[in-house]
Amino acid sequence: ESTAPQVDRILGPDQQQKLTASYQQALEALSAAEASVANVSAGLHDVHDTQTNVSARLSGNKARCTGRKRKLSPSVFDCNDAATGFAAGSTKADTPTQELLPASRSELRSHQLAAVRWLASLEQSGGGGVLADEAEADRQAEVVGLLSHLASTPPEAPHLHLRSHREQSPGSSGGASGGGAPAVPGNVCLLLAPSSALSRWGEAISAHVDGRLHRLHLHDGSPASGSGGSGSPHRGCGGDGGGGLDAGEAGQHLHLLGRLPAPCRVLLSAGDPAPSAGDGIWLLLQLLAPSLQRPLWEAVGSLQQVLLTSGGVGAQCQQGVMAAVHSRLWALLRPLVLHRRARDVELEHLRATATSLNLYDHFSAARGEHAAA
Numbered sequence: 001e002s003t004a005p006q007v008d009r010i011l012g013p014d015q016q017q018k019l020t021a022s023y024q025q026a027l028e029a030l031s032a033a034e035a036s037v038a039n040v041s042a043g044l045h046d047v048h049d050t051q052t053n054v055s056a057r058l059s060g061n062k063a064r065c066t067g068r069k070r071k072l073s074p075s076v077f078d079c080n081d082a083a084t085g086f087a088a089g090s091t092k093a094d095t096p097t098q099e100l101l102p103a104s105r106s107e108l109r110s111h112q113l114a115a116v117r118w119l120a121s122l123e124q125s126g127g128g129g130v131l132a133d134e135a136e137a138d139r140q141a142e143v144v145g146l147l148s149h150l151a152s153t154p155p156e157a158p159h160l161h162l163r164s165h166r167e168q169s170p171g172s173s174g175g176a177s178g179g180g181a182p183a184v185p186g187n188v189c190l191l192l193a194p195s196s197a198l199s200r201w202g203e204a205i206s207a208h209v210d211g212r213l214h215r216l217h218l219h220d221g222s223p224a225s226g227s228g229g230s231g232s233p234h235r236g237c238g239g240d241g242g243g244g245l246d247a248g249e250a251g252q253h254l255h256l257l258g259r260l261p262a263p264c265r266v267l268l269s270a271g272d273p274a275p276s277a278g279d280g281i282w283l284l285l286q287l288l289a290p291s292l293q294r295p296l297w298e299a300v301g302s303l304q305q306v307l308l309t310s311g312g313v314g315a316q317c318q319q320g321v322m323a324a325v326h327s328r329l330w331a332l333l334r335p336l337v338l339h340r341r342a343r344d345v346e347l348e349h350l351r352a353t354a355t356s357l358n359l360y361d362h363f364s365a366a367r368g369e370h371a372a373a
Helices: 012-044 049-061 080-084 112-122 137-152 194-205 247-257 279-288 290-309 313-336 342-354 357-371
Strands: 129-132 186-194 215-220 232-236 265-271
Touching: 012 313, 049 215, 232 342
Parallel strands: 129 265, 186 215, 186 265
Antiparallel strands: 215 232
């Protein structure tokens, strides 16, 4: 790994030394951040744990580590399954799924179980995460359920002065009373999706999530949106009254996600969660790893400033150096992003062997264990 970037022309000794020092500082900051993320991500997955043991560990109840499958909750079955003896009143559900989800099959497949464990582990460590699924129509119920769960269980945040949705006008981003920060409701989620999927996701979610309790922002994350300029399409749903968001307002809300408590900072993606613009890297870093964002921002910003002020570094060289740094930044984020696109034949096999565990068993149990700690 080179200790200095290649330049177009020979620099003076002072300029060369300054450029080398800035470049080395940026590499050291990236290496330290990568090591920190590696340590976090290493503790998020334990392939040797059975599903029952995972549920017991997250709930803090060791008696559930029996190796046997749990009793099935009636709320994870279709209405047609009631004839099999699992009617809603015959067995008490472990979680209020029947109140949050539409009548649809909501069992988690193995990779989705790993995703929920991953989100719960991040929450316990005070972080946030990007959860990307294959965006099937029959999987949207789980996303709706997670959003509903967050909306119905607002976290306690006495240090934050956040106005509820009822206290603001639709689409409002004005400053809260006594401060200049844009006001946001108690629960905010951002759905980053290609433009072709925005309307479909908006309709599916708004049909089941009460906009008075929850605010969801749909942001076009397709490559066509490019640099995130004022012409990029942004749509609001579930509390925005169908109003659009300009790029500046969407950026403000994404920045605010980094200041919210961990249970609020859930970024759901129906496609590639990586914006093409470089600024998107810093927004995602602020959400996923806020403690790492500042030193990286300072180191990379210092390098960029030196490149701009050094007369011997041409535009093509500057772009090449920054592209290499941005590539390292995206690689840094990959362990904190779950993204999966399954083939049809794989989905068919997974449906046949789907787990009967429930999303809320893990997410809610993790919240309870964290609160008791």
